[in-house]
Amino acid sequence: MSTLRELRTREWTKYLLPAVVLLAAVLFPLFRPPLDGFMDDCILALAYVVMALGLNLVVGFAGLLDLGYVAFYALGAMAVGWWASDFYTGVGGAEEGIHIGVSGFAATLPGIHVNFLLIVIGATIVCAVAGAIIGLPTLRLRGDYIAIVTLAFGEIIGRIFQNGDEITLFGDYKLSNGRQSIAPVDAIDIPFLDPFDSALNLRPYYWTAFAMVLVVLFVNIRLRDSKLGRAWIALREDEVAAASMGVPLVKTKLLAYATGGAFGGISGAFLGAYFSSVNANQFQFGFSIFILAMVILGGLGSIWGVVLGAVALAFVNNRLIPDVLDQGFVGDKLKDLGLDFSFTEISFGIFGFILVIMMVLRPEGILPERRRQMELKEGIGESEAVFEARV
Amino acid sequence: MIAEFISKYGLIALLIAFPAYYGVQDLINDGNLTRIGNNLVDGLSNGAIWALVALGYTLVYGIIELINFAHGEIFMLGAFVSFALWGELGLHPDTATVSLILGLLVSLIVAMLVSGSLNVMIERVGYRPLRGAPKLAPLITAVGFSFILQNVGILWLGASQRAVPDLIHSQRELFSVFGLSVSRGDLLAVAVTIPLVLLLTSFVAQSRLGKAMRATAQDPEAAKLMGINVDTTISLTFLLGGLLAGAAGLINTLYQTSVWYFQGFTAGLIAFTAAVMGGIGNLRGAVLGGLIIGCIQQVSDNRIGNEWTPAVIFAYLVLIMVFRPQGLIGEETREAG
Numbered sequence: 204m205s206t207l208r209e210l211r212t213r214e215w216t217k218y219l220l221p222a223v224v225l226l227a228a229v230l231f232p233l234f235r236p237p238l239d240g241f242m243d244d245c246i247l248a249l250a251y252v253v254m255a256l257g258l259n260l261v262v263g264f265a266g267l268l269d270l271g272y273v274a275f276y277a278l279g280a281m282a283v284g285w286w287a288s289d290f291y292t293g294v295g296g297a298e299e300g301i302h303i304g305v306s307g308f309a310a311t312l313p314g315i316h317v318n319f320l321l322i323v324i325g326a327t328i329v330c331a332v333a334g335a336i337i338g339l340p341t342l343r344l345r346g347d348y349i350a351i352v353t354l355a356f357g358e359i360i361g362r363i364f365q366n367g368d369e370i371t372l373f374g375d376y377k378l379s380n381g382r383q384s385i386a387p388v389d390a391i392d393i394p395f396l397d398p399f400d401s402a403l404n405l406r407p408y409y410w411t412a413f414a415m416v417l418v419v420l421f422v423n424i425r426l427r428d429s430k431l432g433r434a435w436i437a438l439r440e441d442e443v444a445a446a447s448m449g450v451p452l453v454k455t456k457l458l459a460y461a462t463g464g465a466f467g468g469i470s471g472a473f474l475g476a477y478f479s480s481v482n483a484n485q486f487q488f489g490f491s492i493f494i495l496a497m498v499i500l501g502g503l504g505s506i507w508g509v510v511l512g513a514v515a516l517a518f519v520n521n522r523l524i525p526d527v528l529d530q531g532f533v534g535d536k537l538k539d540l541g542l543d544f545s546f547t548e549i550s551f552g553i554f555g556f557i558l559v560i561m562m563v564l565r566p567e568g569i570l571p572e573r574r575r576q577m578e579l580k581e582g583i584g585e586s587e588a589v590f591e592a593r594v
Numbered sequence: 595m596i597a598e599f600i601s602k603y604g605l606i607a608l609l610i611a612f613p614a615y616y617g618v619q620d621l622i623n624d625g626n627l628t629r630i631g632n633n634l635v636d637g638l639s640n641g642a643i644w645a646l647v648a649l650g651y652t653l654v655y656g657i658i659e660l661i662n663f664a665h666g667e668i669f670m671l672g673a674f675v676s677f678a679l680w681g682e683l684g685l686h687p688d689t690a691t692v693s694l695i696l697g698l699l700v701s702l703i704v705a706m707l708v709s710g711s712l713n714v715m716i717e718r719v720g721y722r723p724l725r726g727a728p729k730l731a732p733l734i735t736a737v738g739f740s741f742i743l744q745n746v747g748i749l750w751l752g753a754s755q756r757a758v759p760d761l762i763h764s765q766r767e768l769f770s771v772f773g774l775s776v777s778r779g780d781l782l783a784v785a786v787t788i789p790l791v792l793l794l795t796s797f798v799a800q801s802r803l804g805k806a807m808r809a810t811a812q813d814p815e816a817a818k819l820m821g822i823n824v825d826t827t828i829s830l831t832f833l834l835g836g837l838l839a840g841a842a843g844l845i846n847t848l849y850q851t852s853v854w855y856f857q858g859f860t861a862g863l864i865a866f867t868a869a870v871m872g873g874i875g876n877l878r879g880a881v882l883g884g885l886i887i888g889c890i891q892q893v894s895d896n897r898i899g900n901e902w903t904p905a906v907i908f909a910y911l912v913l914i915m916v917f918r919p920q921g922l923i924g925e926e927t928r929e930a931g
Contacts, residue, residue: 268730270737340916346729347661351866352915355908358863362905369899488859492741499734544749552745558738562731563723 228413237404246405246477248517249412250470253419255497255513256506257466260423262495263504263572264432265459266439267341268350271357272494274337275330275464277364277486279471282326284385284481289314291376307398309389319391319476326468333360334464335457342453345442354488361486379483386480391473401479408477415473416510419466423506426462435459436504436574489551493520496554499561502568511570516554524550605871605918608910609886613893628773633892639780641888642787643849646842647865648872648880648887649794650713650835656875657811657831659729663736664716666862667743668836672709672843673853674750676701677758686759694761698844702786706840713836714829722825740859747855755854764849779849786845790838795877797834807831811875860904864891867911873921882922 235242254276261269284290292313294301302310304318317325337356341349363370367379379385391411392398399407426432434455437445446452475481493516501512527533528546546553561568617630647669654662679701685694720735764779798804809817810827818824846861847853868887872879887907894906914921 262730266730268733340912344915344919347659347733348915348919350730350733351661351870352912355863355911359905359908359912362902362908366899366901366905489741492737495734495737548753549745549748551741552748555738555741555745559720559735559742562735562738563720566724566727566731 229410232406232409237406238402239405242405242409244518244521246408246412247474247521248514249409249416250474250477251494251497251517252416252510252513253412253470253473254467254494255501255509256419256423257463257470258494259463259498259504259506259509260426260435260466261459261463262498263502263509264427264435264439265456266435267338267456267459268347268353269460269463270350270354270488270491270495271337271360272353272463272467273486273488273490274333274357274360275467276471276474276490277360277483278330278333279326279468279473280475280481280485281364281379282322282329282468283319283388283472283475284379286315286317286322286325287319287389287476288316288385288387288481290380290385291315293376304394305389305392307392309392309398312389316389318394319389319472320393322476323469323472326472327465330464330468330471331461334460334462337464338457338460342456354491357491358488361483361488364483364486367483382484384480384482384484388476388479388481390479391476401477412473412477415469419469420506420510427506431455431458439504440574489554492551492558493554496557500557500568502571504574505568505570505572508568508570508572512568516557519553520550524553601917605914605922608913609890612890616893616897626773630893631772631774633896634889635774635776635780637889637892638885639783639849639888640892641868641885642783643842643846643884644861644865644868644888644891645881645884646787646790646838646845647861648868648884649791649877650839651866651869652872652874652877652880653807653831653835655869657807657828658721658725658732660721660732661736661866662713662832662835663733663862664739664743665713665835665839666858666860666865667740667747668709668713668716668858669839669843669846669861669865670747670853670855670858671712671743672705672840673847673857674747674843675705675708675840676844676847677751677756677853679704680759680761685761687761687763689761698761698848702841702844705844706837709840709843710833710836713832713839717829717832722828740862744855744858747858751853751855753855755852758847758851758853760851762848764851783845783849786841790841791877791881794834794838798877803827803830863904863911864907867907867914870911870919871914871921873923876921876923879921879923 232239232242254272257275258269258272261267261272287309289300289312292300294313294315300313301315301317303316304321305316309316337353341352344352364379365382368377368381368383370378372378390398390400391408393411396407399411401408434445434450437448437450438452438455442452445455494513497512497516498509499512500516501510502508524546528537613630613634616633617627620627620629647665650665650668651662654660654665680697683697683701685697685701689697716739720739721732724732724735762778762782764777764782766778767775768778768781769776798807806817806822806827807830809820809822810824814824817827846857864887865884868883869880870883871886872881872883874880887910890910891903891907894900894903898906
């Protein structure tokens with residue numbers, strides 16, 4: 204009897220800490236003013252967590268280095284630009300527009316206006332398909348060639364949207380607004396709730412992002428422990444062995460790209476709606492590296508590590524670099540030391556530095572996944588096997 | 595049958611189709627081929643510069659199977675060094691010819707040495723400790739270095755494009771044949787590239803160190819057993835690649851008369867495409883690929899608009915990777931197989 208009770212207490216205490224953290228995270232906005240710089244950082248951090256978890260599926264689980272993840276951010280954000288703004292003013296009659304599931308102010312505007320939840324579903328589908336398409340040409344390739352092909356796709360998609368004002372579809376509808384941003388984008392409008400307004404109250408955005416993270420985390424953990432997740436990890440560790448054990452390579456790889464892309468799309472759509480504008484100039488290679496640095500910092504393949512890495516780098520990017528290193532006491536001290544330059548300008552250099560330092564000193568990341576740690580450690584320092592692992 | 599045919603000649607057909615389309619358009623519009631011809635002349639001289647950068651990729655890939663992502667930034671810093679040196683030496687477009695040539699020679703040597711030693715240093719710090727780790731690890735370090743060096747460039751000369759004095763009047767026409775005009779810049783690019791490429795190929799083919807390089811590329815372990823110092827050989831390879839990138843940086847600055855921190859990223863990807871197109875690890879292939887990609891770039895700049903050029907080049911890169919990963923004159927590699 205006592206053992207059973209012990210067991211029950213242990214079960215109970217196991218959930219105590221996560222429950223407290225969860226509750227604190229959900230309730231914390233109530234103790235902050237509705238328009239809060241710190242909450243803004245948290246919202247961005249949560250959106251980046253979703254992206255980093257998506258990239259982690261591809262790079263961390265399946266071992267396919269994707270350097271073009273920005274493509275999914277671009278597609279997700281563009282989905283919002285296309286379907287929730289007055290960008291396509293002429294659609295559905297001059298003053299009418301198309302409205303699906305939107306209420307309030309947005310319902311009176313011309314252009315296409317679709318409910319945010321439907322857009323998220325749309326962005327997920329678009330990005331999953333795009334992910335599979337990007338994955339197709341890499342199927343025959345291995346290792347670093349995959350990285351270059353995905354990088355090329357990311358750049359192509361970015362370029363297409365940056366010059367999209369030169370492309371017209373169906374008569375005279377432009378593909379994008381080129382170097383100008385598409386703005387304003389409709390506020391997020393969830394059924395039974397008032398439309399959000401990022402100029403008045405950030406709390407609803409925070410809770411939406413938090414819910415998004417919870418869903419994505421749940422999916423990630425379930426996927427990792429599923430048959431598919433184990434197939435991804437097998438693929439990462441030894442493709443030939445995995446194939447001979449009956450893992451269907453094509454399907455498994457494409458599913459990794461598609462799922463990872465879908466998460467990027469969700470987050471991209473959220474960010475587009477949160478910024479209330481979609482700017483194609485953001486679709487740069489640097490963004491892919493920003494997200495990759497989160498995954499590497501936290502630990503390739505480690506879900507909690509990636510969450511930590513994403514939150515950490517989001518705060519480094521949005522708080523530490525602009526507000527601490529460039530201004531205030533620390534900034535003045537650095538300037539006295541002769542470091543008289545803008546850290547914001549060289550933020551990508553800092554992320555590059557993180558990549559190098561992590562890879563050389565601690566390639567398994569801050570919170571490593573155990574299996575990955577063993578993989579990365581083997582070979583290094585064993586003189587006989589120096590060139591073995593290259594093959 | 596068809597698949598075999600496509601994989602064998604598809605890439606070549608695709609490469610010819612792009613300029614050929616505009617050639618036909620010229621014939622219809624102007625009745626001659628002058629415009630496309632001039633595009634190709636510019637493309638070849640531009641391609642000569644890409645060939646130098648592509649050689650660096652191909653050398654390094656050939657020996658340690660790593661895409662040296664930071665190579666484009668080495669090229670960019672070569673350009674920055676020469677720009678800074680010209681300021682120091684007080685070179686300007688009206689400098690007397692003799693002192694101009696002397697000054698350019700000095701800056702060529704310095705730019706090459708700086709780029710070369712920087713490349714060696716990066717290998718020592720970033721790639722050597724990871725020589726046994728999964729292949730993604732050094733690639734990620736390389737991407738990291740690429741970003742670090744880009745930001746060094748920002749700190750050095752700022753984030754916007756800088757105009758450089760046109761020291762050699764690069765656009766001035768030297769002579770023209772059948773309406774094809776060859777400018778001073780065109781001649782310079784070819785005149786520097788050809789001797790450097792010849793030097794490199796004969797070094798790799800004939801010298802003792804070159805033999806060691808080829809041996810290491812073929813089988814590092816066996817090379818080690820034969821008494822070759824593998825680490826030194828790899829460092830030497832990075833040095834050679836860096837030297838060429840530095841030279842390319844200087845010529846590019848003379849040719850384009852501007853420097854920018856971001857030029858290395860674009861140049862790196864163009865040159866990498868060139869290296870893959872020629873068959874990575876193959877020196878002659880890299881030169882051929884560089885010349886072809888230069889022509890494609892020029893035609894695309896001139897006809898489609900230079901905002902689309904990166905997309906065109908990347909599209910070619912993807913097509914090559916898919917249909918002919920071994921390149922035009924390369925053999926099957928482990929990557930491609």
